[in-house]
Amino acid sequence: MSRETEELHRRLLRARDTIDRAYARPLDVRAIAAVAHLSPAHFSRCFRAVFGETPHRYLQRRRVERSMFLLRETGRSVTEVCFDVGFASLGTFSRTFRAIVGETPSGYRRGNGPVVVPGCVQMAQFRISRCPAAGPSLATVPASAAKENAK
Amino acid sequence: MITKLNVTSIFVLDKDEALDFYVGKLGLEKGNDVRQGDYRWLTVRVPGAAGAEISLEQPGAPLHDEATAEQLRELLTKGALNGLVFTTDDAQKLFETLKERGVTDFTQEPTKHFYGIDLGLRDPFGNAIRIVQPVG
Numbered sequence: 001m002s003r004e005t006e007e008l009h010r011r012l013l014r015a016r017d018t019i020d021r022a023y024a025r026p027l028d029v030r031a032i033a034a035v036a037h038l039s040p041a042h043f044s045r046c047f048r049a050v051f052g053e054t055p056h057r058y059l060q061r062r063r064v065e066r067s068m069f070l071l072r073e074t075g076r077s078v079t080e081v082c083f084d085v086g087f088a089s090l091g092t093f094s095r096t097f098r099a100i101v102g103e104t105p106s107g108y109r110r111g112n113g114p115v116v117v118p119g120c121v122q123m124a125q126f127r128i129s130r131c132p133a134a135g136p137s138l139a140t141v142p143a144s145a146a147k148e149n150a151k
Numbered sequence: 152m153i154t155k156l157n158v159t160s161i162f163v164l165d166k167d168e169a170l171d172f173y174v175g176k177l178g179l180e181k182g183n184d185v186r187q188g189d190y191r192w193l194t195v196r197v198p199g200a201a202g203a204e205i206s207l208e209q210p211g212a213p214l215h216d217e218a219t220a221e222q223l224r225e226l227l228t229k230g231a232l233n234g235l236v237f238t239t240d241d242a243q244k245l246f247e248t249l250k251e252r253g254v255t256d257f258t259q260e261p262t263k264h265f266y267g268i269d270l271g272l273r274d275p276f277g278n279a280i281r282i283v284q285p286v287g
Contacts, residue, residue, distance in 0.1 A: 002221045006164065009228035013277050016230070017258045050229055119264050120271065120281055 011036040012050050015043070016058065020123070023062045024086045029055055063087060064100045065127050071109040078105045100128045158194065160206035161235065162227050164276045166193050169207045172275050176252045179205075197237065205235065227277050234279030242268040242284035 015036040019027065032055055033043035047055045063085040070081045082093035082105075097105050115122065163169035173179045173195040182194035182204045190213075194204035208214075210223035226232055239245045242261045249257075249272070258279065259271035267285040274280060 002224065006224050006228040009225055010277055013228065013230040013273070014256060017256065017273065021258055021260075118266055118283075119262065119269065 008046060009050060011038070012043075012047055015047070015055070016051065019055065019059050019062055023059060023066060024084065026086065026088065027059060032059075059086075060096050061100060061128050064097055065123070067093070067097065067105065068101070068108060068112075068126060069122065071105055072112050073114050078109075081105065155201075156203045158204045158206050159235075160208050161274075161278050162210055162223055162232060162276070163207045163274070163278075164209065164224060164227070166191055166207050166209060168275055169193075170195070173205070173207070176249065176254050177280070178248075230273070230277045230279065232278065234281065236281045236283065239282050239284050242270055242282060245282060246270050 015032050018032055018035045029044060030040045033040045036043055036046075038046065044054055044056075047053075047058070051058065053061075066085045067081050067087075070076055070084055071078070074081075076084065078094075079090055082090050085093075087093035087096070094105060097108075101108055103111075117125070170181065170193065174181055178198070179195040180198040182196045183192050184194075185192040192206070194206045196202060196204045210220035210227075211217070212220075215223065223232075246257075246261050254272060256273040256275075257271065258273060259269070261268050261270045261284075265286070267283050269281055269283040271279065271281045
């Protein structure tokens with residue numbers, strides 16, 4: 001029984017890694033489920049049981065996290081950033097961004113500057129918490145402090 | 152004072168399979184491989200470097216009861232345990248070499264950052280491995 005669980009976890013992790021790697025492509029749950037060799041419905045149930053959220057939600061958080069990076073670190077327009085991270089429409093991007101971050105993409109850009117920790121640390125620390133009440137993370141470092149670090 | 156990090160350890164599901172991956176695919180070399188009764192002290196390390204040895208440990212007796220070992224295996228395979236960070240002199244070339252050796256579980260292809268170029272992959276069990284080619 002345990003061995004089956006381990007193999008399932010490893011396949012689900014491989015699928016989650018695919019989301020992290022290929023977020024910018026037009027991924028859908030069917031394509032991601034295929035990585036884990038599961039039907040879409042069964043995959044979504046298993047993913048949620050193991051990682052605590054649906055694969056769709058995980059993909060949204062990954063895309064929003066990447067968009068936050070591009071808004072902070074580049075001069076690309078909000079529309080360009082939206083398509084860069086895999087959203088198909090500006091409306092969906094703005095709505096999802098606001099729902100997850102709590103402010104608009106351009107509002108976020110105004111309030112935050114570049115940061116200097118390595119990409120893997122950013123990927124972990126800047127992922128939007130599932131729980132809005134979670135304590136402070138790197139993402140809450142004021143723009144002024146981040147700019148100070150960058151010097 | 153402490154002078155060196157000597158041994159660090161990661162959990163694996165199977166020591167032989169781990170050895171095949173870390174030596175045969177990733178290109179590390181075998182360090183210690185010593186048996187003491189049922190226990191096998193198995194380490195790998197970066198070739199030629201006087202750096203830390205990486206001990207490959209299977210969850211289970213005598214350190215863990217079976218329920219604990221099962222929890223560790225489940226955490227390992229869902230990627231919730233810690234990983235390793237290496238440096239390389241050529242991230243792109245290493246990426247090509249790893250692909251030729253049959254590595255498929257890349258979490259990130261070589262990507263340029265201000266601190267260098269890095270890539271990410273997973274070992275067969277779910278441990279995260281990051282390899283950085285520093286700037287300069």
